[in-house]
Amino acid sequence: MTRLLGPERQRLVFALAGALIVLNVVSFTFGQPPLATLTRMWQGTWGTPYGIGQVLFKATPLLFTGVAFGVAFRAGLFNIGAEGQLALASLVAGLAAARLGGVLPSPIAIPLVVLLALLVGASYAAFAGAMRARLGIHEIITSIMLNRIADVVLPWALAMGLSTDGVRTRTIDDAVRLVSLERFVPALRGSAASVAFPMAVAVAFTVNAWSRRSRAGRELEWIGQAASVCEAQGVDVARRRQQAMALSGAIAGLTCLGTVLGYKGYYELGLGAGAGFSGIAVAMLGRGGPVQLTLAALLFGTLAQAGLAINARVPRDAMGVIEAVVIVLMAAAAHASARQGASPSKPSPAEVQT
Amino acid sequence: MAEAIEPRIELIGASRRFGERTAVKALDLTLEPGRIHALIGENGAGKSTALKLVAGLLAPSDGEVLVGGTRLDEASPRAAMARGIGMVHQHFMLVEPFTALENLILGAEPVRESPLSRLPFVGALFGGGRLDLDAARREAERLAAEAGLSVRLDARVSELSVGEKQRLEILRVLFRGAKAILLDEPTAVLSPLEVGELYATLRRLASRGDTVAVVTHRLDEVVRFADDVTVMRHGEKVHAEVLDGDARAHEEATIRRLTRAVMGGDVPDATARRPIAEDAPVVLELTDARVDGTGSRGLAGVSLRLRAGEIVGVAGIEGNGQRELVTALAGVAPLVAGRVALDGAPLFTSHGDAPSRVREARRRGLVAVLDDRHHDELVLDATVADNLVLGDLGLAMPGAAVDADEAALSSRRFERFAVEPRDPSRLGRELSGGNQQKVVMARALDRSIRALVLGQPTRGVDVGTARVIHEAVAEVAARGAAVLVVSADLSELRTLSHRIVVLSEGKLVADLPPTATDEALGRAMLGAYTEAPGGSR
The missing domain is CATH 3.40.50.300 (P-loop containing nucleotide triphosphate hydrolases)
Known part of the structure; x- marks a missing residue:
């Protein structure tokens, strides 16, 4: 078994087994037979074509935010601000799409809207990046605070006339919306999955290739591993960090593809909320590469959709518990395998002697 | 001395593999109490691995390690320490914000027994007694005086010079009761004066019966200060000799001999620096x-x-x-x-x-x-x-190939x-x-x-x-x-x-x-x- 499965997969199996046990306990607590709950979860997710479509739909924003967090993380930065970045980008995308519908043909309008979302997400994150690079203020603090600012600014902006009714923007013309996946796979009919999911997967692969092959991507990884070395070797650490932060924000901004353009057709308060933080877990779980990242997004998407499926009998919050259990167990298993792998032949990193 | 730990350490046919690579091959090595043993060789010759086998920090893949005639079964810093072996690593393992004394006692805190500490549960809660810093200081000062080590015990590690940090590392090993001290490239970071002081300390430890082993690249200090030398090459012992008065008297010849053993053949002469042109700008x-x-x-x-x-x-x-x-x-x-x-x-x-x-x-x-x-x-x-x-x-711009x-x-x-x-x-x-x-x-x-x-x-x-x-x-x-x-x-x-x-x-x-x-x-x-x-x- 240990030969067959890499450490990553062993961890996953371990975490899922733990989650299953907790699920049983939770199910019992609410007076539901665990098997029935499990069956219901299965049918609501991978058991039916509609369920699969819903899982893909739920996984889409998580994959975008997972990639976004991962890009910054490789450079040693913590972009905790995807939440605010995706909210602002979604609002702007919603407004722009509503305005452009019928004005421009969709092959021009859609890329334009996407570009705007990228720019808004990037600039909001770049602010946190600049604070870090120029003033040394840690990006965790600034990006969290920027989330709070977005929380306040968005309702105000909507109330000040950007919305039709104070909570949502005007509905987007069909021509500017993303095509639903059921156009290609009829079985998925009724589900909210759109081409945004394959786009997210493509983004995950592209960003991964960029990280490993491009100069900027590789230098960013080295900066994440040893910033002092990069500084001494003439790598422009501050500039690269700003770039990483902006890229991270831009990808977070793409989340609106799945929500605004691919599903709702407008922006409303709270659309996509939570994806920013769940993306962190997705990124940590899927650290190995784009395939792992996609699987991690699907896992969390499955959990979210399963929560909806059992909502009538067991509170949906139970799935929040399960999600937390998966994260905690994964972290514990990662720690255990790291300890196992540590050999006494390697001295711990040398203390810096100056 | 009768019941003290006998610090003779022997490697018998010891090998150590890391995956495909064999770092140490069937090595026989005896470290005698009372002598300074130098281990030399090229980078990657297996010296540090050999030292870690001796220290019990690595377990041999084949062969065995005997300490005082008994087999060392477990490879861990704790087990090695229990057998009286201590290692000073090339990179110091000190907690920078702690004082020298605090680093010294870390993991080996001396405690004063109290009535509370004898109670079950409560005793465990109080860690078996109260920290006795004064006793630690007295013991540290005694050991430092004995070994001729000067360390400012109340200075923070971050304020210590490199030489002082190294002396603290040695003192820490002694504090844990080591009778065998292994040092991995201790002189790489020292000035010539400090090198002399270090070997004076090591000599003092050896003359009271401790076992001392040193990995180094500097052949002159080997000839000047060591008693035994073992040369390793590609994981194997290729040369060993006892450095007596004769070897020391003919320092140049001895260094040449050891250099040949290290290199596995003759080496070109040291660089002849070129003269500078008269009108060089x-x-x-x-x-x-x-x-x-x-x-x-x-x-x-x-x-x-x-x-x-x-x-x-x-x-x-x-x-x-x-x-x-x-x-x-x-x-x-x-x-x-x-x-x-x-x-x-x-x-x-x-x-x-x-x-x-x-x-x-x-x-x-x-x-x-x-x-x-x-x-x-x-x-x-x-x-x-x-x-x-x-x-x-x-x-290049981000994204450039x-x-x-x-x-x-x-x-x-x-x-x-x-x-x-x-x-x-x-x-x-x-x-x-x-x-x-x-x-x-x-x-x-x-x-x-x-x-x-x-x-x-x-x-x-x-x-x-x-x-x-x-x-x-x-x-x-x-x-x-x-x-x-x-x-x-x-x-x-x-x-x-x-x-x-x-x-x-x-x-x-x-x-x-x-x-x-x-x-x-x-x-x-x-x-x-x-x-x-x-x-x-």
Whole structure:
């Protein structure tokens, strides 16, 4: 078994087994037979074509935010601000799409809207990046605070006339919306999955290739591993960090593809909320590469959709518990395998002697 | 002494494999109590692994380790300590914000029994008693006096000099009751005076019956201070001898013999430095350069002129401004006052940040290698191939493709000093210290050079590679570059330099020919030399 499965997969199996046990306990607590709950979860997710479509739909924003967090993380930065970045980008995308519908043909309008979302997400994150690079203020603090600012600014902006009714923007013309996946796979009919999911997967692969092959991507990884070395070797650490932060924000901004353009057709308060933080877990779980990242997004998407499926009998919050259990167990298993792998032949990193 | 732990340690046919690689092959080695045993060999010859087998930090894949005649079963620091074996690692393992005394007792805290501590549960809660700092201090002072170690027990580790940190490490091992002390390259970071003091301490420990083993690259100190020497090559013992009075009396011959054993054959003579042309122009000029120190006085006004083809050595006790001198010339640290000029034109005039200064220096042909490999030169978690091109990827726009020439650049540098293991996809941290330094030097020497500044260029590098590096440096100078070498190794400075300047408290206090004696250099290092320093001659 240990030969067959890499450490990553062993961890996953371990975490899922733990989650299953907790699920049983939770199910019992609410007076539901665990098997029935499990069956219901299965049918609501991978058991039916509609369920699969819903899982893909739920996984889409998580994959975008997972990639976004991962890009910054490789450079040693913590972009905790995807939440605010995706909210602002979604609002702007919603407004722009509503305005452009019928004005421009969709092959021009859609890329334009996407570009705007990228720019808004990037600039909001770049602010946190600049604070870090120029003033040394840690990006965790600034990006969290920027989330709070977005929380306040968005309702105000909507109330000040950007919305039709104070909570949502005007509905987007069909021509500017993303095509639903059921156009290609009829079985998925009724589900909210759109081409945004394959786009997210493509983004995950592209960003991964960029990280490993491009100069900027590789230098960013080295900066994440040893910033002092990069500084001494003439790598422009501050500039690269700003770039990483902006890229991270831009990808977070793409989340609106799945929500605004691919599903709702407008922006409303709270659309996509939570994806920013769940993306962190997705990124940590899927650290190995784009395939792992996609699987991690699907896992969390499955959990979210399963929560909806059992909502009538067991509170949906139970799935929040399960999600937390998966994260905690994964972290514990990662720690255990790291300890196992540590050999006494390697001295711990040398203390810096100056 | 009757029931004390018998610290004779034997390796019998001990091998150690790491995956495919065999680091130590069927090694027989006996460390006798009361003697200083030196373990020498090239980088990657298996010395450090052998030492870790002896220390019980690694378990042998084959063969066995006997301590006092009984087999060592478990390989862990705790088990080794229980058997009276202590190791002083090459990189210090100290908690910087703690005081020396706190570091000393960490993990071996002496406690005063109290009635509470005898109770079940409550006793465990109180850790079996109250911390007895006074007892710890008394014990530490006793041990320090006995071994002739001077350590300021109440100073924070971050305030200690390198030599002091090492003495603290030794004291810590003694504090845990070790009767066998193993040191991995202890002298790499020490000044000549400190080296003498270290061996005096080790001799004192040996003469009271302790077992002492030292891994080192410096053959002169082996001949001067060790009793037994074992030479390793490719994981095997290739030579062993007892260093008696005769061997010491013929130091030169002994060193030649050991060098041949280390290298596995004859080696070319040490670098013959080339004479400097009469009319050689000044290439690198420092005028009253001042740099803020990190934990020391820094550079307090240094003026120095290096001519084309000239190699100038910088000697001094660690922490007297050497690092600041090198980091400032590299562009990493800013000058707070003074000027640096290269080929007559000023350098570092714009108020840029560190990376832009570094790039400016490199563009103009001022190439520097900093002394702290892990902090400044190598990304340990990146591959060797990546490290070989680090800093040379340029400032392409994000997303630009990998240079087509990069692979060629990387492999050319990889071959320059024959980095081991022969696999550029290994991570930096998988290499021995000497091979890491080969990577660093290969990268630096491959650039276009007008002036070369080297901080400890062969620290932790074996004799053979050190000579190759010295030869390459001499060649750079012969092609008309100016070279500044900062080193704690006086024989290295003598081999390379046309003249040796001495830094003391951030100032140049002497300017001596390479033939200057240890004593003259040592006096200058302590600031006792009174001759006014000159510029270029």
